[in-house]
Amino acid sequence: MCFLDFRHGHHDDPCGHWAHALLLELSQATNSSLIDTVRKATEVLRRQQFALDVARELNQLRTDPEAWKAYLGAADSTSVADG
Numbered sequence: 001m002c003f004l005d006f007r008h009g010h011h012d013d014p015c016g017h018w019a020h021a022l023l024l025e026l027s028q029a030t031n032s033s034l035i036d037t038v039r040k041a042t043e044v045l046r047r048q049q050f051a052l053d054v055a056r057e058l059n060q061l062r063t064d065p066e067a068w069k070a071y072l073g074a075a076d077s078t079s080v081a082d083g
Contacts, residue, residue, distance in 0.1 A: 027037035062068050 023034060023037050023041070027034045030037065061071055
């Protein structure tokens with residue numbers, strides 16, 4: 001059994017009580033089911049990780065001037081219907 005003092009908002013709760021309580025609070029605040037809240041949170045986390053991966057890859061690409069120039073050239077010559 002885990003003992004956790006929620007007054008201090010421990011993010012590293014090994015039992016997951018803090019996370020569960022936060023998810024319940026979010027689901028109540030948005031009038032959503034707990035599972036819908038978990039799904040939404042998972043999607044936000046997935047999108048955040050995708051953005052971090054893209055930023056890391058672009059930063060890595062910038063370190064190679066030839067590769068960066070080729071990337072910009074390809075981006076300029078690519079037509080995208082939505083933008």
